[in-house]
Structures are given as C-alpha cells and as structure tokens.
Amino acid sequence: MNIQRLTSLRDFYKKQLLEDTIPFWFPRSIDWEYGGYLLMRDQDGSLIDDDKAVWIQGRAAWTLSTLVNTFGKNEMWLNGAKNGIDFLNKHCFDTDGQMFFHVTRQGEGIRKRRYYFSETFAVIAHAAYAKASGDESAAQKARELFGKCLQYATNPTLLPAKFTNTRPTRAIGVPMIMMNTAQQLRETIGDERCDVWIETWIQEIEQYFVKDDIRCVMESVALDGSIIEHIDGRTLNPGHAIEGAWFILHEARYRNNDPHLIELGCKMLDYMWERGWDKEHGGILYFRDVYDKPVQEYWQDMKFWWPHNETIIATLLAYLMTGNEKYAQWHQMVHNYAYQHFHDPINGEWFGYLHRDGSLAQTAKGNLFKGPFHLPRQEWYCYKILNDFLEKENKTSAVDF
DSSP, rough: HHHHHHHHHHHHHHHIIIIIIIIHTTHHHHBBBTOOOEEETTTTTTTEOEEHHHHHHHHHHHHHHHHHHOOOHHHHHHHHHHHHHHHHHHHOOOTSSBBBEEEEOOEEEEEESSSOOOHHHHHHHHHHHHHHHHHHHHHHHHHHHHHHHHHHOOOOOGGOOOOOOOSOOOEEEHHHHHHHHHHHHHHHHHHHTTHHHHHHHHHHHEEEEEEETTTTEEEEEETTTTOOOOHHHHHEHHHHHHHHHHHHHHHHHTTSSSSHHHHHHHHHHHHHHHHBBBBOOSOOOOOOETSOOSSSSSSTTEHHHHHHHHHHHHHHHHHHHHHHHHHHHHHHHHHHEEEHBOOTTTOSSSSEEEEETBSSSSOOOOOOOOOSSSHEEEEEEEHHHHHHHHHHHHHHHHHHH
16 A cells, blocks of 8 residues: 555545444434434434443444544534433443443333443443543543453453353453453543553463464353364354454554564454455355354354454554555455445445345344444544554655655
C-alpha cells in the first residue's frame, strides 16, 4: 500500500462511519421516553422488537461517547450517550448486583446469562462517557465495575456454573474480553490495575490457546492447555481468535511496537486466516474443526458480519506495524468482500448474516446480538490508526525535506 492508498482508506472509513453507519442508528434509536436505545431493527431501520440487550446498550453508549472523544463535542452524541448510561444504572442491575442480559423496553429484567459481558461493556461505556463528559461519577462506576469483573474472572464460582466438573475447561473468551476492557479503561480514564492484568491475560492466551505445532488458536482447552478430543473442544472460531490477535497487536502498539507481541499477534492472525478464509467463496467461515472433522453447529459455514470487522482491523494493523505486503493483500481481500456483500448501499449499515455463497440469509441489522458496535468500532479504529500513521509519515517527510 502506498500513501495514496492509505489516505484513501482513511477517508473511506471516516466517511462510512459518520455518513453511513452512525446515521442508520442515531438519533432514531435513542429512546427518549424510557431511556437507553431501541436497536432491534430491520434493513430499512424499522423496529422489529422493542426489547433491549443490555450488553448492546453498553456498546451503544460506548460508541456515542467515543465519537465525542474522537471528533469533538456533539450534543446528540453526548446526550444520547448519557441516556444509555442512565438506563444502564437505573434498570440493568439485578438485586444481587449482577447485570441482566435482556430487559424490556421499560427496563424490566427478562433474563441473565452465566457470563459477565454486560458488565465488561458497561465498564467501557462508563469510562468513555466519563472522558467525554467529565462526569467523575461515571469514572468511579467504571472502576467499580472493572473490579467486579476481576472478581468474576478470578473466582468463577461467583456465577452459576454452566457445566459440571466432569470435564473442566478454560476458554479464551475470558482473557480476551478482560484484556480489551482493561485497554479501553486505561486509555480513556486510566486505572493502575490495567497493565499488570493485561500482561497476565496475554500470557494466558499464549500459554494455553496458541498452538504452534498445529498452527491454530483454540477457543477452549483443558485446564492444562491440552486439546479436548470432543466436538466442543475441537471447535474453532477464526473470527474470534483474529479479534484476539488485534487486541494483542494493539497492546504491542501501546508498548512502542513490542516485538514479541507483534510476533504473537501476527502469528495468531496467520494461523486463523489459514483456517478461516473461504478459498472458494471468500469471506471468513464461522466455525471450523481443529482436525477438519464435521462441526456440530449448523451455521458453521455461514458468514457473520462481526468476524469480518475484526479481520479488517487485524490485517490493517498487522500491515501498518510490519510493512508485510501479505497483510495488505489480506486486508484488501476481506475489505472488498465485506463491503461488497454485507453493506447495504440503499439504507446504510451492514446486514448481519450471509449464506456461505455470500447471498443474504436475512435482513435484520439489529437484534439481541447485533447493534452499533463491531462495524462502527472497525471503521473508527481503522480511521484512527491510519490517521496516526499518516501524520507520522508527514512529520518524517517534513524532517527529511
């Protein structure tokens, strides 16, 4: 990629974010009557359900706050973010302190999950909003919730167990989500606990989940890191592992291009691109078996939106940090596939679900699992890293001149 191409990409991601993706969601999704956001929407933006997924309420508040922190004060963004923060605090915590996963429009609890992702997204929402607004109570809430997440992460018995003790496992999802939560907290309002814990979670991922001998990143393993020879234990999620790869590359960038973390992040990307990229139709396959055996889930060969967002970030970040043209080629491949197949040029935003051949599986753009997060985060983050890179290039050119 030359400077002209990188500049074009930077401008593209900014334009898509501010003129296509965000306008699909806001301001119409802000629920001024009951608080929070109405995010379950069809292709044209019409509402298909007025229930609220708590983790996506947090994600939406983070998105709006991050827009303010990046592009400057905008009353709709800032007031919209506060509307989400207030809804989370007023309605989304059960009497035992754990957050709900799914609530009614008015905020009545419907169900909780056995994991604490609602809490992790509430952490980054409060932290980003605290930076955007200067609200110290939001900063205090972010740090308090982060402490709660640390308790859940280090003492799994605090939440109901999903499985018996017959076949104990460890999953990559915990160190991944906690690492990124800590990164967001550190880089918005700061917290002295973050650096040590981020290092701990990176070491856990490297020690237990990255398998150099078979070139893959596992989703779950036995407690000692060995592969569990059963269907669940063998199932890989390439897009999820690639998301973890760019979290580690982001940490490498934060640490002045730490060479070990660059190597680790690129290795994870390499392994899972090889296993996840669909050589016949293009795009990232949802599930694979570590030994190429049949996968249990029937949606295993579908194309979901979010793995493509994560792979667009990972390949671009890997290229900017290494200069390896392989990553430039991969980035172009996944970028072209995603914007040609997922993007809706009529109504904006992306469809969420495609069949393996790239045909549309359904038209929803928002539900309990999809909302204004993965796509706007991708476009925002790619804009940011490209802008930073180009600014450094311009300064270097000016010095050379």
